[in-house]
Amino acid sequence: MICGFDYGTSNCAMGVPDHNGVRLLAVDGDKNFMPSALYSMARELICEQVGKQLPEGAARDEFVTSRRGQLQLAQRARREHDIEADETVMFVGQQAFGHYFADPEFGYFVKSPKSFLGASGLRPEFVHFFEDIVTAMMQTIKQRAERSLGQSLTRTVIGRPVNFQGSNSEQSNRQALAILTTAARRAGYTDVEFQYEPIAAGLSFEQQLTENRTVLVVDIGGGTSDCAMVRMGPDHRGKAERSADFLGHTGERVGGNDLDIQLAGRQLMPLFGMTAPLKSGKPMPTKTFLDAVSTNDVSALTRFSSLETGLYLEQLQRDCLQPEVIGRLIRLRNNKQNQQLVKFAEEAKIALSDADSTRVTLDFVEKGLGTDILRSELEASIERPLTRITELMSEAVQQAGTRPDLIFVTGGSARSPIIREAVARTLGDVQLLDGDHFGSVVSGLTEWARQIYR
Template sequence: MICGFDYGTSNCAIGVKDGGAIRLAQVDGDKTFMPSALYSLGRELICEQVAHHLPPSLKDEFVAIRRGQLQSALRVRRELDIATDEQVMFVGHQAFAHYFADPEEGYFVKSPKSFLGASGLRPEFMHFFEDIVTAMMLSVKQRAELSLGRELKQTVIGRPVNFQGAPANDTGAELSNQQALDILGRAATRAGFTDVEFLYEPIAAGLSFERSLDKNQTVLVVDIGGGTSDCAMVRMGPQHRVKDDRRDDFLGHSGERVGGNDLDIQLAGRQLMPLFGMNALLKTGKPMPTKTFLDAVCTNDVGALGRFASLETGLYLEQLQRDCAEPQLIERLIRLRENKQNQQLVRSAEECKIALSEQDPVAPDLSYIEAGLTTQISAAQLEQAIARPLERITRLMEEAIAQAGEQPDVIFVTGGSARSPLIRQAVARTLGDIPILDGDHFGSVTAGLTEWADKIFR
């Protein structure tokens, strides 16, 4: 069976063509979107779970490559006294539930797609991220097949224009993108797909939108996801959607590693980290160094996560507590680090961002860190916190338009982060009096991927 697979930074979804209509499969209980999160009782056990579910034709080679990791998994099972039939890995909402219940235990990762294409990673880390992606793809695919009652074999997977932040014409960007696509391709094959193709996510979103057009137009598609923002200028309409070759219709595209996660991180850094001492003074009267505080919330940066979890940072924070004029604030940061609650803190910032669309101000409940801990955050503070990533997003729109050499007739905005009123205001300020239309903010990409998969595999 043919499907479109949106392996997203925030959510994963699978779509299929059913009687001419597109429908999304249930992949997280009765839900058609699964949060991109994984929790394992031990990080070594992720590789083991992949090995258990591999097709026989791929298993021997995988076991040979991952022999060391698989031996480590056996050791972890013995040390933790984990029974052979005990569930050791959870994805989606179950992953969040286990992380919130025991953040200091196990291994939790949110938005692993954010790490794809990162430079300077050692081979063992590349293998580790590959196994995380494979484990999640396996879970989503198996759940979709269970709900559909059919096996999925051919797929088109969405990809951003750029997985990381380098300019599109930069050699580093090409290497980064290829590394990410190689990981996604191997993961999809190991998950059981026999044919795998990729399609730019903004173009996929545009194909979904095109079904609603009754006249030909030039459309600027703005897809603001959790980890990346992508724009595409596309000629669309009745005369275009019947074509098998659409290359001449794609007039320009741009993309960068900036999205909803970056907005959450900026808000957490500006408005929540002061509760942990970021704006406190040292006893000498000098300002507090901020790097470690920003590392704490930079949850989409593997380097920052590694630094914050390191032994050196632990020793540094103990010294910082002695040097700080308000040592109780640094003590709070030390507890956050020991309890591995930095992911949860950024999640609280995300909830504030969403709530500020409907009320102003908001007060996040941070009692999971300390009883009664909270602060007030206003819409004006959110706007100030996210100004820089918003500027980067609007530059991408201008870049795609410049490549096309013409103005769009209409702007189609999609992606979970595009629901924010601040983002819509930024689009209007940048591009002026051009109609802005919304689609299914979560389902447009999946629907477009499914349309394209049906066209090329049918």
């Protein structure tokens, strides 16, 4: 059976066509959306879990040969951690967050792995590692969806951003699509196609149009923001060839995760010493503090967890007039709680969609630690990424050579009144409509699957 698969930066979802349009499948308990996160009791066990799920045959033999070293390390990890052969060792979605929050020092946790797929300069072993992470997640999601549906899923359309990375975009796109294709085939899909996420969101929105319109689709996802100018409506709907209807599209690796990171850096890292005075009178260097919260940057995370950073922070604590706040950062690093910190920033961003202020409580770091954040402080914190998002909108309109009749906004971060106001300011007096902020892309991918897999 065919399906649309939104392997998103923040959430994953899967849909299948039915007589009412699109049916979303349960992929995380009884929920239709699964947070994009994975937790394994040991990093090496991810590869082992992928191999166990592959059916016997040439593909499995090839995988085992290519991962021989990692599979040997997995056996060693089982012995060192006294993990039984039948013990569950890997979790995705809400379960992954649950295990990470319960014991962040133990195991391996990754959030939003899609953010890393287009990273420049990845060595082959890192490409293989991300293949295994994505495959492990896709295998689990597919199995859950098939149980919910009661049928096998074999042909899929997967969403993709316009660009996975801002720099070296073509090379990054090829690398990311190759990883996703390999993972999808290892998960059991025989046919794999891709569709731009903003176009998919537009195809979903198009189902409700009663007259033809030129629509600017603005999809603010977790990892990327993508815009597309599309002619749509009754005269266009259902056509298998839509290239003439797509008038312009732009996209870049700036999205909801960047807003969370900026908010964490500007409003939470001062609690960990980022603005504390040094004995020398010089300003506090901020790079390490920003590395701590840059959870979508492989290089930053590697630097923050390195031995050199550990030694640097010990010296920084001696040099600081408030050594106790640097001590908090050292504990955060030692306890591997920086992902948890950014998660709290994300929750604050969401709360500020409906309130003028919110309280962030960080008892997991230190009892009584916390701060109040105002919506105006969120606006100041995210000014830089938000400016880039509005520039992408203007560039898509410029490519099209015409103004839109409507603006359709989707994606989780698009709920924020700050973002909606910025969208309205950019294009002036154009009607702005909302869709399903989380389901538009997967619904559109499913509609496209229905059309191309006839």
